[in-house]
Amino acid sequence: MTTDDIFLRRAWLIDHVKAHPGIKLNQILYDWQKSSVSDFGELEMGRSTFFNELDKIDRMFGIHISTKPGKRYDGYFVTNSNGVFDYKIHRWLLSIIDTGFKVNRCTHLYDRFLTDEFPSENGRLKPIIEAMETDKKINIIYKPYNKETSTTKISPYCIKTYKHRFYVLGRLDSGHFRIYSFDRMKDVGITEEGFTVSKDFDAETFFYNFYGVFINTEDEEPSDIIVRAYEDEWNYLMDVPLHHSQHLVCRSENYADFCITIFPTNDFIGDILQQAGRLEIISPVSVRLKIASITDRLHRQYT
DSSP states (O other), X not given: OOHHHHHHHHHHHHXXXXXXXXXXXXXHHHHHHHSXXXXXXXXXOOHHHHHHHHHHHHHHHOEEEEOOTTOTTSOBEEEETTSSOOSHHHHHHHHHHHHHHHHHTTGGGGGGOOOOOOOOOTTOHHHHHHHHHHXXXXXXXXXXXXXXXXXXXXXXXXXXXXXXXXXXXXXOTTSOEXXXXXXXXXXXXXXXXXXXXXXXXXXXXXXXXXXTTOOOOSOSSOEEEXXXXXXXXXXXXXXXXXXXXXXXXEEOSSEEEEEEEEOOOHHHHHHHHHTBTTEEEEEOHHHHHHHHHHHHHHHHHTO
């Protein structure tokens, strides 16, 4: 059996149990024999292989396929090792495996799947994860836009993705946090100098009131920002919120007002400007004035 066959079998198991929660073992083995992934029974999977695969899936993906505790003969369910998908990374990983498996089964349709280009992590992911696992600081040779290349030593606290790009949140020796894009890194080296993540640090909490990846702000507290959505844009915001804090304030025949609680970073301002005419900042005045200043410059540039 090839590596591809093994991966497809594991993907099939995850997908099949997820699609049929509570499915019994005998039914799983029967369905496997009838599936196209097994070449309709050519690739066998007995009970011992099944249980070995569950262990491999758990160790490889952190995805747990099991019966409910204390109910050995009940059907099987997909969770994580703690019994529930309580981390976004688990849901993201499961979604990738699930989608990849479905797409892989219809190779004859590849030319009819159009996807965005995902910038590579440029080989930076592995050393940064290794440094996080071993609590070692890293040296980054970094080339920001419109600035000279420099070398910076950081303690890698967490990895974040935003708009198809990888970032690492690093703590400087001064104690300040900075965020670095993988695609601007020229090199990454693991040092022998250790560090300890602050006990009170939580990645979700750190970014809770930020929008995007900009973390440098002069504001001491996040702002309640009222965003007015016109035309059909409010329906889109109901399906795809701007931020997890978003909630509907009021709705009329022509618009809907939403409130989000964030630091109004450049990432946020940029997204609002992309929807010019469809989204409007109602308050606070400081954010309205900032956007007005930018649109004034745009008006002068195009007239």
